[in-house]
Amino acid sequence: MDVNATIQDLKKQMDDLKQSDEKNQLAMVVFSGDLDKLLAAFIIATGAVAMGLEVVMFFTFWATAALRKKKFKARGKDFFGKMFGFMLPKGVGKVKLSKMNMGGMGTAMMKKLMKKKNIQSLQQMIDLAAELEVKIHICEMSMDLMGFNRDEMIDYPHRDFVGVASFLEVAGNSKIQLFI
Amino acid sequence: MDVNATIQDLKKQMDDLKQSDEKNQLAMVVFSGDLDKLLAAFIIATGAVAMGLEVVMFFTFWATAALRKKKFKARGKDFFGKMFGFMLPKGVGKVKLSKMNMGGMGTAMMKKLMKKKNIQSLQQMIDLAAELEVKIHICEMSMDLMGFNRDEMIDYPHRDFVGVASFLEVAGNSKIQLFI
Amino acid sequence: MDVNATIQDLKKQMDDLKQSDEKNQLAMVVFSGDLDKLLAAFIIATGAVAMGLEVVMFFTFWATAALRKKKFKARGKDFFGKMFGFMLPKGVGKVKLSKMNMGGMGTAMMKKLMKKKNIQSLQQMIDLAAELEVKIHICEMSMDLMGFNRDEMIDYPHRDFVGVASFLEVAGNSKIQLFI
Numbered sequence: 001m002d003v004n005a006t007i008q009d010l011k012k013q014m015d016d017l018k019q020s021d022e023k024n025q026l027a028m029v030v031f032s033g034d035l036d037k038l039l040a041a042f043i044i045a046t047g048a049v050a051m052g053l054e055v056v057m058f059f060t061f062w063a064t065a066a067l068r069k070k071k072f073k074a075r076g077k078d079f080f081g082k083m084f085g086f087m088l089p090k091g092v093g094k095v096k097l098s099k100m101n102m103g104g105m106g107t108a109m110m111k112k113l114m115k116k117k118n119i120q121s122l123q124q125m126i127d128l129a130a131e132l133e134v135k136i137h138i139c140e141m142s143m144d145l146m147g148f149n150r151d152e153m154i155d156y157p158h159r160d161f162v163g164v165a166s167f168l169e170v171a172g173n174s175k176i177q178l179f180i
Numbered sequence: 181m182d183v184n185a186t187i188q189d190l191k192k193q194m195d196d197l198k199q200s201d202e203k204n205q206l207a208m209v210v211f212s213g214d215l216d217k218l219l220a221a222f223i224i225a226t227g228a229v230a231m232g233l234e235v236v237m238f239f240t241f242w243a244t245a246a247l248r249k250k251k252f253k254a255r256g257k258d259f260f261g262k263m264f265g266f267m268l269p270k271g272v273g274k275v276k277l278s279k280m281n282m283g284g285m286g287t288a289m290m291k292k293l294m295k296k297k298n299i300q301s302l303q304q305m306i307d308l309a310a311e312l313e314v315k316i317h318i319c320e321m322s323m324d325l326m327g328f329n330r331d332e333m334i335d336y337p338h339r340d341f342v343g344v345a346s347f348l349e350v351a352g353n354s355k356i357q358l359f360i
Numbered sequence: 361m362d363v364n365a366t367i368q369d370l371k372k373q374m375d376d377l378k379q380s381d382e383k384n385q386l387a388m389v390v391f392s393g394d395l396d397k398l399l400a401a402f403i404i405a406t407g408a409v410a411m412g413l414e415v416v417m418f419f420t421f422w423a424t425a426a427l428r429k430k431k432f433k434a435r436g437k438d439f440f441g442k443m444f445g446f447m448l449p450k451g452v453g454k455v456k457l458s459k460m461n462m463g464g465m466g467t468a469m470m471k472k473l474m475k476k477k478n479i480q481s482l483q484q485m486i487d488l489a490a491e492l493e494v495k496i497h498i499c500e501m502s503m504d505l506m507g508f509n510r511d512e513m514i515d516y517p518h519r520d521f522v523g524v525a526s527f528l529e530v531a532g533n534s535k536i537q538l539f540i
Contacts, residue, residue, distance in 0.1 A: 006187050007366050013194055014373055017201070021377070022355075024532075029358070031220055033279075036421055040391055043501075047524035053532070061216055062279060080293050087280060099393075099422060100447060110505075113440050117505055141223075145290075145297055164227035168206075171356045172233070175382075176531045178389070178539040179358040186367050193374055197381070202535075209538070211400055213459075241396055242459060260473050267460060321403075325470075325477055344407035351536045352384075352413070359538040 025054045027174040029167065033062030033089065034098035035107060035122065041180045042125035049132040053175070057129075058167040060139035062088070064148060066095050067138060072152050081147025088146065091154070092122045130157050137162045137170075205234045207354040209347065213242030213269060214278035215287060215302065221360045222305035229312040233355070237309075238347040240319035242268070244328060246275050247318060252332050261327025268326065271334070272302045310337050317342045317350075385414045387534040389527065393422030393449065394458035395467060395482065401540045402485035409492040413535070417489075418527040420499035422448070424508060426455050427498060432512050441507025448506065451514070452482045490517050497522045497530075 026048045030041045045055045059067055065088035074085055089095045100106035114121065120128065129136075135158045143149070143161070150161060160166075171177045206228045210221045225235045239247055245268035254265055269275045280286035294301060300308065309316075315338045323329070323341070330341060340346075351357045386408045390401045405415045419427055425448035434445055449455045460466035474481065480488065489496075495518045503509070503521070510521065520526075531537045 003183055003187065003363055006191075007363065007370070010187070010190055010194060010370055011366075013198075014370060014377070017194075017197060017377060018373075026528075029220075029224075031217070031360075037391070040389075040421060043524055044389075044528070048528050051525060051528050051532075053528070061220060080289070080296070083289070109440070109443070113505060116440070119501065119505065141299065145293060145299065164223055165231060168224070168228050168231050168233070168356070172204075172231075176528070176537050177356050177358060178537060179360050180391075180539050183363055183367065186371075190367070190370055190374060193378075197374070197377060209400075209404075211397070211540075241400060260469070260476070263469070321479065325473060325479065344403055345411060348386075348404070348408050348411050348413070348536070352411075357536050357538060359540050 022175045023054070023173045024052060025056070025170070025174040026176040026178075027167065027171040028055070028057045028177070029179045030057050030059045030063040031061050032098070032180060033064075033066050033095055035095045035110070036097050036099070037180050038063070038066055038092070038095060038122055039125070042122065042129055044178070045134050046125060046128050046132055048176075049129075049134060054135075055129075055132075056135045056137060056167075056170045056174075058137045058139065058162070058170070060142045064138055064142045064146065064153075065089050066092050067136070067153050067156070068148065069152060069154055074149070074152060077147055084146040085148070092126065095122070126154075126156070133158055135160065137166060139163070139167075202355045203234065203353045204232060205236065205350070205354040206356040206358075207347065207351040208235070208237045208357070209359045210237050210239050210243040211241050212278070212360060213244075213246050213275055215275045215290070216277050216279070217360050218243070218246055218272070218275060218302055219305070222302065222309055224358070225314045226305060226308050226312055228356075229309075229314060234315075235309075235312075236315045236317060236347075236350045236354075238317045238319065238342070238350070240322045244318055244322045244326065244333075245269050246272050247316070247333050247336070248328065249332060249334055254329065254332060257327055264326040265328070272306065275302070306334075306336070313338055315340065317346060319343070319347075382535045383414065383533045384412060385416065385530070385534040386536040386538075387527065387531040388415070388417045388537070389539045390417050390419045390423040391421050392458070392540060393424075393426050393455055395455045395470070396457050396459070397540050398423070398426055398452070398455060398482055399485070402482065402489055404538070405494045406485060406488050406492055408536075409489075409494060414495075415489075415492075416495045416497060416527075416530045416534075418497045418499065418522070418530070420502045424498055424502045424506065424513075425449050426452050427496070427513050427516070428508065429512060429514055434509065434512060437507055444506040445508075452486065455482070486514075486516070493518055495520065497526060499523070499527075 070091045250271045430451045
């Protein structure tokens with residue numbers, strides 16, 4: 001056996017293996033626009049940063065509506081864009097529970113209860129996520145479909161507009177992946 | 181130190197580690213039978229192939245109904261089988277949005293909008309997935325439960341009928357796992 | 361090249377890499393309290409044990425209600441606690457399908473059908489999971505929010521009350537992660 005050559009070969013294999021190893025990262029698809037699921041997503045995201053993970057949240061479909069500004073007068077939207085703009089919740093203040101909404105009463109009750117129990121509101125969690133450098137990637141295709149434009153989205157500091165390829169690249173290098 | 185023996189041992193450990201390493205593969209449980217979630221599943225699946233991943237979609241529960249043929253006259257079904265056959269959507273053309281369906285109006289609007297924005301329909305995405313060799317594994321227990329038989333399912337070229345053990349084996353060897 | 365030093369270094373790198381390797385473990389967030397999703401969660405969990413995986417189920421939000429005892433007279437609950445206690449399903453016997461519930465008829469039909477097809481009931485699956493040493497971790501924050509106390513939860517043998525950090529630690533070391 002040629003010891004030196006074998007050792008060189010082992011070294012190379014080791015480097016390859018390390019390269020393919022996953023990063024200390026969490027990738028999350030946030031698909032749902034419901035208050036309860038958005039809360040779960042941000043609790044997991046901020047908790048993960050506290051544990052030393054990097055976090056990328058990929059907002060798509062209904063969830064994109066929750067990232068809209070509270071007040072925004074869109075101009076020049078076509079019929080569908082106006083419809084979606086009107087019918088989907090305008091930002092985190094307007095999202096509802098997936099169950100027991102009961103015409104808004106259940107959602108209002110849940111918000112009151114969270115306050116009472118000292119659990120942060122969704123808005124406060126987003127602010128915390130921003131501070132903790134959680135990345136929010138927004139699916140461009142979903143925005144296009146629903147007629148949302150970039151100016152309409154909240155000014156989150158670690159925000160990006162991406163496609164599905166970007167999510168898959170992040171997910172492939174992540175230790176944990178979730179679809180919420 | 182016996183150099184040769186140590187090197188042999190390192191080689192063995194390296195091989196073991198490589199064996200346990202995950203494949204460049206994505207495993208997806210598709211549980212939901214809603215149009216929006218099915219679209220998300222196929223967008224992720226076809227996008228993943230484009231990035232060099234192998235993809236296995238495991239269709240279970242409500243999602244199995246979406247894989248039924250448009251026209252199929254089932255014979256010899258029992259009462260429950262007939263009920264489910266009648267009540268669940270018959271194929272991709274009949275699935276509905278999880279939100280804002282509004283008696284079918286929202287779903288129709290979304291389909292029209294996708295066409296306008298040049299986004300492929302669910303049927304076109306399935307055709308693309310077939311071309312890209314995305315594997316579709318259908319949960320046999322779900323089919324049994326809902327009284328669907330194999331002939332009733334679409335003739336997808338990379339189709340298989342499996343149990344949960346098969347999914348778990350695929351998932352355990354995959355880089356990315358999602359439950360949609 | 362100093363052969364001995366290089367080999368020692370390779371050995372160390374190998375140990376580090378092995379340490380960072382994921383355990384043969386499945387981590388699942390069970391968020392939904394619907395019968396169909398709970399069934400899927402327990403079918404996957406018990407199937408995974410059969411394949412040699414360790415399994416940790418992290419029950420949060422609506423799913424926590426399904427782990428309540430059938431009969432439990434809570435005392436000293438405040439208004440919200442009483443409301444949630446009354447409105448959310450009291451244990452696995454009361455959970456409903458996410459679709460086609462039809463005022464309970466669909467859920468009853470599904471249960472009858474499962475019996476006919478020799479598929480275990482949710483209660484039987486939980487019993488099996490207990491036997492197979494599937495771990496159930498219950499989210500303390502969710503319990504606090506909904507006003508459930510520990511005595512109210514079923515006496516599952518491998519039960520624990522935890523926070524999100526605990527889930528993330530388990531998930532980071534797991535081969536498979538799912539959000540159901």
